[in-house]
């Protein structure tokens with residue numbers, strides 16, 4: 001029988017097991033925050049930012065960050081139409097409105113021209129999500145943000161290892177968020193991170209993340225405001241510390257997997273995640289977008305994958321196709337591109353022979 005090729009799985013070594021075991025055995029009492037502090041400092045140093053706050057998820061990190069900007073009912077946040085729901089759900093939690101704009105055909109990320117055209121008096125933030133590791137045009141977005149006085153926020157959950165002209169994804173906006181869900185480049189099982197260079201924002205989110213209790217509050221059990229409970233546990237953080245010690249290796253394996261696919265598939269009528277000049281792609285999720293000129297049946301390819309014990313996935317749906325979002329966006333690129341796109345298995349230990357097996361199925365299904 002053929003062995004199953006999974007879509008994703010984490011890379012866990014003795015180091016992660018050792019730290020998690022130590023946290024479970026000894027990480028209590030005065031050591032109960034030790035791994036959390038180490039993980040936050042290692043993550044901030046990797047990104048080159050001043051502050052990092054470990055959270056239970058990226059969704060929670062985004063929720064707190066948006067709440068700290070006082071975003072609420074009547075406000076608008078500009079987002080790309082192609083997104084995982086987790087990026088925009090926090091906008092809805094706060095009663096604000098996600099304004100869905102079209103993507104660029106090459107980056108699959110926010111089109112800056114569409115962003116600028118969508119700005120109104122109600123726009124409170126622009127949410128830049130670096131989809132599948134591909135980078136948004138940060139120079140154009142930051143220029144728009146500066147001219148209109150609107151903060152740029154980065155959801156860099158998929159962009160660990162991605163670098164924009166020397167600056168890491170997630171370090172360029174007013175704040176950035178990350179996910180350590182089991183499918184991501186580094187994992188803590190479940191988990192996330194909030195990062196920022198802004199001291200006041202850091203204090204506010206620190207307070208929010210601690211049930212609204214300020215670090216300077218001397219009264220016990222005294223909340224200064226209604227906050228949240230999106231904390232990471234010390235045991236999860238222990239796994240995160242080990243993953244950070246291996247971060248260069250983990251990113252390098254994701255890049256190796258992508259580049260092996262790329263060299264095997266480059267003769268086919270399709271494009272993959274781009275890496276333009278001055279940018280480095282962390283290649284979280286190798287994705288093919290089959291050329292429009294080709295008769296391509298996405299369902300047939302996914303069925304072929306299934307028959308061959310390969311776990312492939314569809315591209316994210318345009319949010320405007322979901323019943324609870326504005327469907328009248330006219331986002332032609334988002335609606336066209338997702339039907340021609342498929343995500344490929346990409347875990348760190350994926351072998352060359354596996355990549356060959358997957359590529360052969362693609363070759364049979366995508367013939368020019």
Ligand SMILES: *Cc1c(COP(=O)(O)O)cnc(C)c1O
Nearest residue numbers: 057058059086087157158179181
């Ligand atoms: C995975 C992911 C999330 C959600 O992360 P959680 O930790 O599961 O909340 C948010 N945004 C993007 C872009 C993601 O890829």
